[in-house]
Structure formats: C-alpha cells, structure tokens
Amino acid sequence: MFHKTLFIAALALAATAPAQAARWSLVDAGTGFGFSSLSANIGGNIVAADGFTDLDAGPGYAGLTGADLGSLTLPGGAADTGYAHTLLVDTLGDSATTALYLGTAHSLGFAASADGTVGDYFATQDVAVSGLQLHILGEAGEAEGTPVNVSLSGMTDVLLDRGLSADHLIGLDLDIRQAGQPDTLLSLSWSGDASAGGLSFASVVGQVLDLTLSLHLQSTQSPRGRPGLHRWRARQRWLSGSPRSSTGQLTVSAVPEPESYAMLLAGLGLSG
Amino acid sequence: MKHLLATAVAAAFVPTAAFAATCTRPDPAANVTFGTVDSGVANRALGGCTLDDRFDDEQAWGNTASFLAHVSRVSFALMRERQISARERIALIAAAKASDIGRTLTVKLIGFNDFHGTIKAGEGSSSNPGVARFATRIDALRAQNPLNAVVSAGDMIGASPLTSALFKDEPTIEAMNRIGIDFNAVGNHEFDEGKTELHRMQHGGNHPSDAFSGLGLPQDVRGDGQFAGAAFGFLAANVHDTTTGQTVLPAYGVKDFLGNKVAFVGMTLKGTPTIVSPAGVAGLQFGDEADTVNALVPQLKAKGIESIVVLIHEGGFAAGGDNGCDGVSGPIVDIVNRLDPAVDLVISGHTHRAYNCLLPNKAGKPVRVTSAGQYARMLTDIDLTIDTQTRDVISVAATNVATGTGSATAEAPYMTDLVAHYDALSAVPKSRVIGTITEAISRSQNAAGESALGDVIADAQLDATDDIGFGEAVVAFMNPGGIRADLPFNAPDGKVTFGDAFTVQPFGNSLVTMTLNGAQLKTLLETQFAGCNGQSSTRMLQVSAGFAYSYSAGAACNARITAMTLGGVPVDPSAAYRVTVNSFLADGGDAFAVLTEGSNRLGGAVDLDAFEAYLQANPAGVAPGPQNRITRLP
Numbered sequence: 001m002f003h004k005t006l007f008i009a010a011l012a013l014a015a016t017a018p019a020q021a022a023r024w025s026l027v028d029a030g031t032g033f034g035f036s037s038l039s040a041n042i043g044g045n046i047v048a049a050d051g052f053t054d055l056d057a058g059p060g061y062a063g064l065t066g067a068d069l070g071s072l073t074l075p076g077g078a079a080d081t082g083y084a085h086t087l088l089v090d091t092l093g094d095s096a097t098t099a100l101y102l103g104t105a106h107s108l109g110f111a112a113s114a115d116g117t118v119g120d121y122f123a124t125q126d127v128a129v130s131g132l133q134l135h136i137l138g139e140a141g142e143a144e145g146t147p148v149n150v151s152l153s154g155m156t157d158v159l160l161d162r163g164l165s166a167d168h169l170i171g172l173d174l175d176i177r178q179a180g181q182p183d184t185l186l187s188l189s190w191s192g193d194a195s196a197g198g199l200s201f202a203s204v205v206g207q208v209l210d211l212t213l214s215l216h217l218q219s220t221q222s223p224r225g226r227p228g229l230h231r232w233r234a235r236q237r238w239l240s241g242s243p244r245s246s247t248g249q250l251t252v253s254a255v256p257e258p259e260s261y262a263m264l265l266a267g268l269g270l271s272g
Numbered sequence: 273m274k275h276l277l278a279t280a281v282a283a284a285f286v287p288t289a290a291f292a293a294t295c296t297r298p299d300p301a302a303n304v305t306f307g308t309v310d311s312g313v314a315n316r317a318l319g320g321c322t323l324d325d326r327f328d329d330e331q332a333w334g335n336t337a338s339f340l341a342h343v344s345r346v347s348f349a350l351m352r353e354r355q356i357s358a359r360e361r362i363a364l365i366a367a368a369k370a371s372d373i374g375r376t377l378t379v380k381l382i383g384f385n386d387f388h389g390t391i392k393a394g395e396g397s398s399s400n401p402g403v404a405r406f407a408t409r410i411d412a413l414r415a416q417n418p419l420n421a422v423v424s425a426g427d428m429i430g431a432s433p434l435t436s437a438l439f440k441d442e443p444t445i446e447a448m449n450r451i452g453i454d455f456n457a458v459g460n461h462e463f464d465e466g467k468t469e470l471h472r473m474q475h476g477g478n479h480p481s482d483a484f485s486g487l488g489l490p491q492d493v494r495g496d497g498q499f500a501g502a503a504f505g506f507l508a509a510n511v512h513d514t515t516t517g518q519t520v521l522p523a524y525g526v527k528d529f530l531g532n533k534v535a536f537v538g539m540t541l542k543g544t545p546t547i548v549s550p551a552g553v554a555g556l557q558f559g560d561e562a563d564t565v566n567a568l569v570p571q572l573k574a575k576g577i578e579s580i581v582v583l584i585h586e587g588g589f590a591a592g593g594d595n596g597c598d599g600v601s602g603p604i605v606d607i608v609n610r611l612d613p614a615v616d617l618v619i620s621g622h623t624h625r626a627y628n629c630l631l632p633n634k635a636g637k638p639v640r641v642t643s644a645g646q647y648a649r650m651l652t653d654i655d656l657t658i659d660t661q662t663r664d665v666i667s668v669a670a671t672n673v674a675t676g677t678g679s680a681t682a683e684a685p686y687m688t689d690l691v692a693h694y695d696a697l698s699a700v701p702k703s704r705v706i707g708t709i710t711e712a713i714s715r716s717q718n719a720a721g722e723s724a725l726g727d728v729i730a731d732a733q734l735d736a737t738d739d740i741g742f743g744e745a746v747v748a749f750m751n752p753g754g755i756r757a758d759l760p761f762n763a764p765d766g767k768v769t770f771g772d773a774f775t776v777q778p779f780g781n782s783l784v785t786m787t788l789n790g791a792q793l794k795t796l797l798e799t800q801f802a803g804c805n806g807q808s809s810t811r812m813l814q815v816s817a818g819f820a821y822s823y824s825a826g827a828a829c830n831a832r833i834t835a836m837t838l839g840g841v842p843v844d845p846s847a848a849y850r851v852t853v854n855s856f857l858a859d860g861g862d863a864f865a866v867l868t869e870g871s872n873r874l875g876g877a878v879d880l881d882a883f884e885a886y887l888q889a890n891p892a893g894v895a896p897g898p899q900n901r902i903t904r905l906p
Contacts, residue, residue, distance in 0.1 A: 031362075031366065032362075033365070033366065033369065035337075035340055035341075035344065035365065035369070037337040037338065037340065037341040039338075039531075046528075046531045048335075048337070048531065050335070050337035052336075052337075052340070052369055122341070124340075124341035124344050124345055126344050126365060128361075128362045128365070129362075130358075130359050130362040130363070169348075171348055171351070171352070173351065173358035173361075174358070175357060175358045175359055185358075187351075187352075187358075189352055212357075212358050212359045212362060214358055214361065214362055216344065216348050218344070218345055218348070
C-alpha cells in the first residue's frame with residue numbers, strides 16, 4: 001500500500017562553517033512554483049492527481065509545499081495516489097550559508113481484487129524558482145569588492161521503484177547571474193538512483209546574485225517511448241513511486257589559498 | 273558568453289525524447305505565447321518550425337495538468353538540447369499555467385435522427401441526399417475537431433426505402449459502420465420486427481429465413497460471410513424485458529475525451545407500443561422518458577460522469593426554420609421540463625422536424641434541444657464545452673446544417689460502392705412495373721387532413737377486401753404514418769415500379785377486415801385527434817371512396833365527428849359494417865384501440881400486394897382524386 005512516509009519532506013541543513021567573511025541577505029524571493037501531475041489507466045479507469053503551488057516568501061526565506069493524497073475504489077481494486085513538491089531557500093540559519101531544498105515525490109499504489117492491467121503510468125513534477133536575489137554582505141566590516149568564494153554542495157537523491165516498470169528522468173538546474181561576471185550554470189541530468197555535484201565560483205562583497213533553481217522529475221511507464229502495460233493478479237498489491245530530494249548549501253566564504261582553489265575546480269571538472 | 277563551470281552527470285545520461293515539430297507553418301510570433309499569455313521567451317527557429325510550435329498549445333488538452341506536464345517535458349528536453357535556458361524554461365511553464373490552456377475542452381457532437389435507411393440518393397424523394405453525401409458532411413464536421421462523436425436519436429432503420437429494406441436494413445447498418453458512428457438510440461421503428469431482429473442488428477448473423485440477408489460486400493460482412501452487425505451501440509434505457517427486468521440493450525454509452533467522459537443515454541418514446549405492431553414489442557415494457565433519465569443520473573455521477581447527453585426518439589414541433597424554435601410544442605417539451613438539471617443536451621427525433629430549442633428543465637434552466645429533420649437531409653453540428661475540472665458541460669452551441677444534394681455535396685468515395693452494390697442487387701425487383709398512374713400522387717394532406725395518395729391506398733385496400741370471401745368490406749382506413757413517400761410520376765408514361773410502391777409502403781403489413789358498428793366507427797374517427805381517447809398527436813386516417821364525414825376540430829373530444837355517410841347514407845350507430853385496416857391498426861396501433869374490438873376478423877393480402885393489384889385493375893392509370901371525403905368544418 002501507499003507509504004505516506006514518502007511524503008514527509010525532511011529539510012536537512014548540515015551547515016558547515018568555513019572561514020566566514022560575508023553573509024547572505026535575501027533581497028527578492030522572485031517567482032516560483034511546484035507542479036505535480038500523475039496519471040495512469042488502471043483497468044480502463046483513469047486515475048489522476050495533480051496540483052500547482054505558487055511560491056511563498058517571508059523574511060529571509062522563500063518556499064512552497066504542495067501535497068495531496070487520494071484513494072479511489074475501482075472495479076478491479078483500490079488505488080492510492082499521492083504527490084508532494086517542496087522548495088525552500090533559507091538564509092535564516094548560519095548567516096554564511098543559504099540552505100537549499102528541493103523535493104518531489106509521487107506514488108501510485110494499487111490493491112487488486114481482480115486480475116487486470118495498468119498502463120499509461122505517467123508522472124511529471126517540477127519545483128522551480130527564478131529571479132531570487134541574494135545579496136552578499138560583509139560579515140565583519142569587509143568593504144564592498146572584497147573577494148569571496150561561493151560554493152554549492154550537498155546534492156543527494158533517492159529513488160524507489162517497485163510494482164510498475166518505469167523510466168525516471170531527473171534534472172537539476174542552477175543558473176546564477178551576477179553583474180560583471182559570467183553566468184554560473186549547473187546542469188545535472190540522470191536516470192539512476194543518486195547524484196552528487198557541486199560548484200564554486202568567485203564573487204565579491206556587495207554583489208547581488210540572481211538565482212534560478214529548478215528540479216524536474218518525469219516518470220513514464222516502460223518501455224520508453226510508448227505506454228507500457230502491466231498485468232496483475234487478484235490480491236496482488238503494488239506500489240510505484242519516485243521520491244526525489246535534493247539538499248544543498250550555498251556558502252559564501254573567504255577566498256581559499258590558490259592551490260586549494262585549483263584542486264577544487266579540477267575535481268569538479270571545468271569546461272567553458 | 274556563458275561559461276559552464278561544472279557539469280556533473282551521474283549514472284547514465286538519458287537522451288531526451290524527440291518531440292518532433294509538427295507545424296504546417298512556422299509560428300511567426302515574436303515570443304512564445306500560450307493562448308494569449310506571452311511567456312517573454314523569444315521565439316526562434318527550430319528544425320523548420322519554431323520554438324512556439326514545439327508546445328502544441330493550439331491542440332486540445334484534457335486538463336490543465338496535462339498541458340503543463342507537456343510543456344514541462346518538452347521544455348526539459350529543449351533545455352537538455354541547449355535550446356533554452358533554465359530561466360526560459362521556468363518562464364515557459366509559468367506562462368503555460370497562466371494561460372489556462374486545458375481548462376476547458378470542446379467536443380464536437382454530430383447528431384441526426386430518423387435516417388430510415390435512406391442510403392440511396394433520391395430514393396423516396398429527390399430531397400434525400402443519400403448516405404454517401406451524408407458521410408461526406410459528417411467527415412467534414414469531424415475534421416473540425418478530432419474529439420467528436422456521431423450519434424443518432426432513433427429510427428435509423430425501419431420504414432426504409434427498398435434499397436435498404438429489401439435487405440433487412442443491413443445496408444444501413446453497414447453504411448453506418450463505415451462512417452463510424454458511435455451510438456444510436458432505439459426509436460419505435462427499431463422495434464418494427466421485434467426484439468430478436470433488433471438484437472441481430474446489433475450483434476450480427478444472417479436472418480433465419482430471408483434470402484436477402486447477408487449479401488454485403490466482403491469488407492462489410494464478418495469472417496463467416498454473414499451480416500456483421502453494428503459496430504456502434506444501440507441504446508435503450510427505457511425498454512425493459514418483462515421477463516428479466518433488464519434493459520434489452522444498454523441504457524447508455526460513454527465516450528472518453530482525453531479523460532473527460534460524456535455519457536449518452538438513449539431511449540425511445542414511452543408510447544412506442546401504441547405505434548408499433550404488438551408483435552414487435554411483445555414482452556417489452558417502455559418506461560417514462562424523463563423518469564428513466566433522472567434515475568440514471570445518480571449512477572452516472574457515481575462513475576464520475578458529469579457530462580450527460582440524452583438521445584431520445586421523441587420530439588416536438590416548432591416554426592422558424594431549421595434552427596427555429598417558434599411556438600415549440602409536442603411531447604419533448606414536457607419531457608425536458610421534468611429532466612434532472614444534470615442533463616446537458618437533448619438530441620431528439622421522431623417528429624421528422626428540424627428545430628433548435630432552449631427548453632427549461634426541472635430547475636427552470638434552459639437546455640439545448642435539437643432535432644435534425646429526417647432522411648439524412650440534415651445534421652446537427654454541436655460543440656460541447658466541458659470544464660475539465662468539474663468534468664461538466666459549461667456551454668452548448670448547436671446548428672442544424674443541411675447535408676446537401678446533387679453537386680452541392682460530393683459523395684464519399686468510401687461509401688459509393690456499398691450503395692451501388694445493394695442498388696444493383698435490388699435492381700431487378702425494384703424495376704418491375706406494377707401499374708400506371710396519370711400524374712404524381714402526393715401524400716401531402718389538405719387542410720382537412722386528406723391526401724390524394726391516402727385516398728388511393730385506402731381504395732386499394734377496400735378493393736382487395738370487398739369481394740365475397742375476401743372480407744366483404746365496405747370501407748377501409750389507412751394510417752397516415754404508414755405512407756412514407758409520394759408516388760412519383762415516371763415520365764413519359766407514368767409506369768409505377770415495385771421500388772416506387774415499396775418506398776411508399778415499406779412495412780409489409782397485411783390487411784385485416786373486421787366488423788365494427790357505427791358507434792365504433794365514430795369512436796375510431798374521434799380518436800384521430802390529439803388528446804382524445806389516448807391519442808398522443810393528431811393522426812388523420814385516410815378513408816376509402818364512398819365514405820365521408822365532417823369534423824369540427826375545435827369541438828370537444830368525442831364530439832367532433834358529424835355527418836358520417838357511406839354511399840351517401842348516414843352511418844347507423846348500431847348497424848354492423850365490415851371495415852378493412854392494416855395489421856398495425858388492427859392491433860390497436862397509433863392508439864386506435866377501438867379497432868381491437870372488431871369482430872369476425874379476416875386476414876388478407878399484404879398491403880403492397882393489394883396496392884399492386886389495384887394498379888393492375890386500373891390499366892388506364894390511377895389518377896389522384898379530389899380529396900373530398902373528409903370535410904373540416906369551421
């Protein structure tokens with residue numbers, strides 16, 4: 001049956017505190033949304049759940065949470081649907097660290113009372129924010145223009161997939177713009193269970209970073225490219241789902257020693 | 273120039289779906305626009321189309337979520353192709369949400385009624401366009417919206433011209449299969465030959481005894497060469513088998529439009545037993561139309577169906593042209609007045625009239641009620657707009673459109689071989705000359721309700737039954753509904769073919785002669801008027817030569833008929849008269865229940881054989897008479 005625990009969004013903030021030279025200030029929350037759409041054809045009956053959530057904001061944070069659980073009795077059994085989408089950008093913790101959390105999850109469960117089929121399992125989820133502005137302020141009187149390093153780390157992901165064979169495609173994108181500097185882009189895309197990544201770039205005290213951050217998840221019943229069909233027997237139970245969460249920290253810190261900086265970039269893989 | 277600091281790809285990178293562009297003409301808009309919402313994202317050329325073309329916002333979407341998911345997936349793929357940035361992607365999704373595309377869905381319904389097997393152009397009337405032109409018009413309407421359903425409000429078969437009727441109306445079923453219609457509500461004529469034959473129309477198999485059954489072209493018959501049956505659903509919500517208590521056919525059918533279900537409840541008029549030969553409705557019970565629909569509404573809602581269309585073979589009368597509703601009257605008005613507000617549209621028939629009405633339902637809310645005339649001459653073009661959140665219909669737009677005859681409408685190439693096939697098979701029996709007429713004889717009634725053709729048919733029936741041993745009838749009465757067409761004059765010599773006569777009288781009723789007294793004759797004639805003795809609508813019987821009467825339409829029930837004479841002699845209420853009617857009337861059809869009281873009944877010839885004999889007995893040619901047997905008084 002459906003595991004409601006999948007939809008408990010856990011905000012993991014494991015803030016580290018490197019040599020602090022500056023702090024973050026949320027200037028503008030921008031605009032953002034969460035979107036979830038789940039549907040499947042179970043024994044000729046369309047089961048669907050969907051929702052759209054607008055970004056909310058308060059002092060020092062911007063975020064959204066949307067979730068829904070549903071159950072439906074069908075001629076061939078009982079279906080459960082659920083989705084959740086969450087986004088949080090939080091500058092209220094460690095002043096040098098802005099916590100980022102993006103989470104999506106959906107599931108389709110079915111307890112069959114008779115033999116049947118399910119097809120057209122199809123889920124699409126997005127959480128995104130654009131135009132969010134973070135101001136780098138000097139922490140201890142550093143003058144504007146003082147070099148700082150900004151780093152992003154801590155991506156994680158978990159996928160579960162039982163019951164229905166489905167292809168999952170996940171994408172995480174970060175686009176940071178700052179005056180006088182090239183755009184900083186992070187583009188991750190994968191279909192497996194986990195991913196990790198990070199980046200680092202130079203900035204200065206007084207700079208305003210304009211962030212676009214998005215997480216996309218799509219699940220399509222296999223085989224890829226055409227709706228699949230799954231048969232079940234009476235009294236079978238199955239659950240399909242794809243919970244996905246990404247946590248990260250955007251940290252501003254003093255500029256590291258040159259050799260350390262070079263090693264970090266080499267580790268990440270640099271291209272231009 | 274953007275500088276990519278880091279690209280980390282874990283596990284296997286999955287190539288994005290192709291999402292091939294499908295534009296016929298690249299959208300020239302400056303920015304990608306969804307509906308009227310400008311995303312702010314610059315439109316640009318992509319593979320012969322444009323970025324805007326990739327999102328298919330002009331096509332129908334079953335709900336807003338499906339369109340958003342589409343934009344999300346397509347834009348994700350484009351982002352992976354480096355065609356758009358993450359910022360642009362978010363702007364596109366936000367614009368898609370703001371556009372409300374998918375909030376409503378428009379479904380096209382194409383309605384018709386009273387087709388009556390008119391597959392061959394010009395058969396029965398030069399105004400009949402034939403099923404090949406009918407198919408062309410349907411296809412043209414369907415091309416306007418791939419989300420469509422073609423539905424019929426009854427009498428698709430029965431009372432058909434010879435090209436269909438000779439073959440047990442199998443040609444009509446096969447033609448409708450080729451068109452691909454969705455549902456046909458049963459009408460009274462679907463019961464002309466009884467439940468078993470109706471089930472054969474649905475499920476196929478050859479007629480057990482008629483040699484003209486199962487003669488379809490190879491692509492129309494089933495694997496064993498027998499009649500295939502209807503690929504569409506017959507619906508009969510208010511017709512129950514008295515033995516099983518079940519409806520003889522499904523009460524409703526459901527069609528799913530991108531997740532939005534529309535239910536079509538089909539039924540015939542509750543008075544079907546009064547206008548169909550009792551043999552045809554034996555063992556069946558016909559329920560009240562509105563009560564039947566209202567009882568189904570909770571069942572449909574329990575299935576998540578909010579869009580409900582009623583296909584009903586009962587109708588009304590209205591003036592004002594094909595799309596008029598002036599002075600609407602008839603049974604459909606009362607039926608709609610009692611309908612549950614959940615019903616969104618009523619497609620009606622039976623009266624062979626064209627109208628386009630808004631009638632109040634039980635809650636006083638106006639409901640669209642349509643009828644598209646008769647004989648494939650017209651279709652109702654209906655756009656249902658469905659709120660995809662509530663799944664309910666929020667607006668209905670309907671227009672009756674003419675099929676068009678001659679060069680006005682081309683014949684669908686995929687249909688002409690079917691019609692030609694049956695036309696060729698019927699050519700010999702159809703072309704057999706059975707007599708002569710001096711000029712065309714019309715079934716149009718004069719102000720008193722008498723028609724020239726009605727007089728001739730009644731005369732033929734009297735002539736067939738007036739001799740000793742054959743009934744000794746002194747008068748014959750013919751129901752007007754049994755006269756299905758005018759008898760045309762075939763130049764240059766007025767030869768009447770079997771096909772012409774069959775089109776006039778296609779039912780194959782036999783003649784019955786019985787004894788009634790003069791009082792019963794008066795009751796018979798009083799029963800012609802709507803509201804009198806159980807009569808639902810005025811039906812002026814056609815009478816044979818020598819019988820005459822007057823009536824005052826404004827008088828009370830059972831007080832309208834005066835001056836009944838036979839051979840100039842007043843009819844004696846207590847005297848016995850030998851009276852001939854067809855078997856339909858003899859069994860009390862058309863609510864003429866008094867005819868069931870007739871005694872000393874004697875069966876006679878088939879009505880069409882009597883007609884042929886009458887023509888042959890008048891080799892100089894039968895002429896239309898003066899229509900002076902019935903007199904309407906002020």
